[in-house]
Amino acid sequence: MEKRIRLIFAMTLTLLLTGNLVKADEGMWIPMLIGKNYDQMKKQGFKLTAEDLYNINKASIKDAIVSMGGGFCTAEVVSSHGLLFTNHHCGYESIAANSTPQNDILDNGFYAKSYAEEKPIPGLFVDFLVRIEDVTPQVTAALAGASDAERGTKLAQISKQLVDNSVKDTHYHAAISSFFKGNQYFLYVYEKYSDVRLVGAPPQSIGKFGGDTDNWEWPRHTGDFSIFRIYSGKDGQPAEYSADNVPLTPKKFLPISIKGVKNGDFAMVYGYPGRTDRFLTSNGVHLATEETNPIIVKLRDIRLRAWKEEMNKSTETRLKLSSKYAEIANYWKYYIGQTDQLKHLKIYEQKQGEEADFTKWAAGKPEYTGLMDAYKKAYADYEPYAIHRTYINEGLLAPGFVIMNLNLNGGIRALQQMKDNADAVASIKSQLGKIIDDYAGNYNETADKKIFAQIMASYYADVPAAQHPQFITDIVTNYKGSTPLESFTKYADYLWASSKTIRPADIKVLMDNPSIDAIANDPAFVYAQNVNPQAYSRKVFGTKITDFEAEKARLDHLYQKALLEKNADKLMYPDANSTMRISYGNVQDYIKDGKKAPITTNLNEVVKKYKPKDDEFDLPQSLLDAYKAKTFGQYGENGTVPVCFITNNDITGGNSGSPVINANGELIGLAFDGNWEAMSGDIAFDKKYKRTICVDVRYVLWCIDVLGHGNNLISELDIHKN
C-alpha cells in the first residue's frame, strides 16, 4: 500500500453485496463478527472454530498478525521467537536503506545467521490488535441532534473520551474507526512494539522478479517475501530499541504447511486492507476514468522517467532512489489498470444500473428520495475543479523540497513554541531529523529539478487558466521562456541557485540554529508556503472543495444507511479502512483471455523467463545452480518448486504480506498482489476475475533454506508436512 506523504506538525493534508452468497469470496469481514460467516466458512471447507480466529480471552490467530508501520503492510508471526514474514516489497525500504555499493543486500540478499546480525530499523513498528469493541451506541448518542457542521467536533470529543477510557492504566493505544460511512463505529485497542529488526531477504532479482512488467499480473513468478523479528524488553513488554532487548515471545504464531495447494482448497487472508471505495457512485467512476486517473498516471510518469535516467547512471543512485521509485511505480501502474478495467468491465454502467434500482426502492421513502440526483448535482459542481485538485497531491506537492519546506515551517515554529519544554523540543527535533534524513535519502538534484519544471509545465497546460493563482502566473511572466517548460526550468535554476532550504546539506546547517526569520524570505520556502495545500485550496477554490467534501460525506452516509436497510436480511461488509479483516474463499483459477489461467506457477517457468543482467528478469546464480542440480529439498513437487498461486480472496493495498491460511489454520503463502483483469477491484469486486496473488510458502522456505542457507531460521519454524 502506498505510503502517505509525510507532513506532520500543525498541518493536516487534508456492488454491492449480493448477500446470501453461495461462496463468500467477496468481502472483508470484521474479525469480531466473523461468527456470522461461520456456517458459510465451514461449508467452504474451514475446519477450525470462529474463536480460533478471534478471541479476546485466549490466544487466537489474530494474535499472530500485525500491522506494520501504522498500516502500510501486514506481517505474521511464524516462530516462538517473534519471527515475522511479510512481503519483499513491504521490507523494501528497510532493505534498501541498509544497502551500499559495498554491502549491497538489496541486490545480493541477506539472511542473518544470529540475532547479532539482525538489523535494527529505526522508526519501524508493528501493532498487535488487543480487542475490538462496538461503540456505535455511544457514538450515535453523542452525535444525536448534531448539525453536519458540528459532527466533526462532537465525534472527536466522544472518540477521545472512549479511547482514553479504554486504555487507561495500560500501555495500549486505541482508535475509533468509522464503518459504512459513519453508520457504525468500532473501537480498536492495539499494543505497539517498536523494536523491529530486519532478519532476511532474498536478492531483489527473486523478491522483485518480473519488476514493473509483471507487477499486477498473473501468472507471476516473484518470491515476494522478507523476514523481520519483533523484540521486546527482557520482561516481554514493548520497549524502544535497545541492544539488551530480546526476541518477543508471542501469544501465538502460525504453523506452516508444506503439503501444497490445489484448486478448490479453502483459503483465507487475514490482515489489514487499507482502503476500498466499493460504494462509489457512477459519478465518481466517471470522474476517475475520464479526468483524474489519467492525470495521476501522467504526473507519476514524469517522476519515474527522471529518476530512472539517474538510476541508470550509478549503483549508488540506483540504491538510493529504488525504494521511492518502486513505491511511485506501483501505483502508477495501478491507476493505468484501474482506468482500463473500470471501462472494460463496464463498472460505470453497472453502477448506473444499481443506482436505478436503488432509486426505485427509495421512492416513497422521504429520507432517501432524490439521493442520486443530489449526487449528480454535487459532482457537477465539483467537476470543473477536479483536475486542479488532483494536481495538488500528485503535482504541486510531488517535488520533495516542497513537503520538506512545509515541514520546516511547521517544525521550526513548533520548536519555538515549545522552547521551554525540553522533552517536546527533543521529540520535535528527532521527528524533524528523521524527515530531513528521508528527504536526503531521496534527493537527487538533477532529477528533482527536472521533475519540478516538468510537473509545473504540465500544470500550466492542464489546469484551466482562470484557476491559476497569481504566484504561478508571475513565475511564467518573470522567468520568460519560449515555452512554459522553459520558464519553469529557468525558475527552477533560480530556486536551486539561491535557496538554502533545498539541498539537504544546507538544511542540516540551518538546523544547527533553527529560526523562521532566517528562512522567511528564502524563495523555496516562500514557494512552498504558497502551495501549502490548505492555504492554497482556500485561496484558489474558496469553499468549492470543502463544500463538495461535506456534501459527499452527507450523501455517502445516507446512501450506506439506506443500503444497510435495504439489505437488512443479508450479510454486508464495510469498505476497507485499515482495520483488521478476514477474507475467506478458495484457491481458484479463472479464465484469462479466453483460456484457463493456471492456479500455480513453478520454478521451471521462473528459469524460462530468465534474462541475464536484465533489470527485471535477472536471477541469482544460486537459484540457477539449485535448479540445475534439482536441489529442491522438502519443498519440491512434481520435479520442480511451486512459486506462486491464486485464490479468490478479497484484498487490497495494506494486505500486502498478509498470511494466506488453510482450513487448519496453517500458513500456506503470503498475499502480495492483485491481477490485471480485476484492477477495478477497489471500486467494484468482480467475481469472475478478481484474484489474490500469493507466494507459495514452499518457495519462501526453499529460498531461505536451499539458496540462503538460513538453517537457523528454518529451525525456528513449525513446519507441518502433512
Ligand code: ARG
Ligand atoms: N502490486 C503490489 C502491491 O501493491 C506491489 C508489488 C511490488 N513490486 C513491484 N514490481 N513494484 O501490493
